[in-house]
Amino acid sequence: MIAAASKPKSGWKEWKLGDLGVVVTGKTPSSNNPADFGNDIPFITPTDYKNYHKTASSAERLLSFAGADKLKNKILPAKSVMVTCIGSDMGKVALNTIPVVTNQQINSIIPDIKQVHPDFLYYTLIGSYDVLRSYGLAGTAVPIVNKTDFEGITVSMPPLPEQYAIAVVLSSLDDKIDLLHRQNKTLEGLAGALWRKVFIEETNPKWEESAVVGKNWTRF
Incomplete structure (x- = not known):
């Protein structure tokens, strides 16, 4: 289990990322099926993050509806939190505003809104950049955090009303x-x-x- 970035404050609780929603690792369509790419659903890769400040609504490449349908269990609804988890781009975070698909270098959380505010989770993971980087560099030539390890990362979260209040200020x-x-x-x-x-x-x-x-x- 990966340790949290810091000890929880009074009233806050430690959570594993896997308990805060559904974790999805992206997938790249086969290059043998060019018809899977088109102009319909953004297909996000770590390269696209250079164009994002916080939110993501576009990508350099897009899938066709047919291609996206083949990866329907990988489609992320709006307000999913997407984290790059391999290579030099590891630890970058974005929040999608429309349905998207990512490649396998990105682990994403579809937040359980009964447990966590998506914007608060975004800011929490922005603050966990060093934790992700240090874990990904441990014992491997290429830094990587796989899905299982990603789900095991612990973060500190306040009660939901406090999450909302903090998210409003930071979003502003x-x-x-x-x-x-x-x-x-x-x-x-x-x-x-x-x-x-x-x-x-x-x-x-x-x-x-x-x-x-x-x-x-x-x-x-």
Whole structure:
């Protein structure tokens, strides 16, 4: 059994991940059946996590409905908590907002909402990153946490009402962070558009080239 990241606080209880919901290890469709891939159900791999802040609603590859049907016991409903469990990407966590399928490098929990708030579980596993990494590196050339070991990881959880309260606060902060990221991207796009407009599309014909520190610069 993998130890919890810290001792439980007063009123909190230790739980095994396997007791907090259904653990699902993903699977990759056979490459011999290209029709299993299409444009319908996101097929998430660790590579996709670079595009996620907290939530996941898309992937670089998608399955067809026919392909997903072959893996129907691997389809994750919205609000499942997906954790990368092998290789250099181990320990990354995301929360899906639509039904998805993952590959075998990801273990996911379909939370039992009578026991755990999905967002609180997400933040708990974010905080367990070092525990996952240290366990995965123990005794293997390639770091890995298999399904059985993943189910045995223990985490500390408060009563459900407290989980909700904590999740609301942390989710609000995450929303603000996400908004700032999107605003930064918008400003970067505006700056790039302004640069193109002023210095490329509407170059002043009176400008002339001048050598400055060994490079050609344009000046009025």
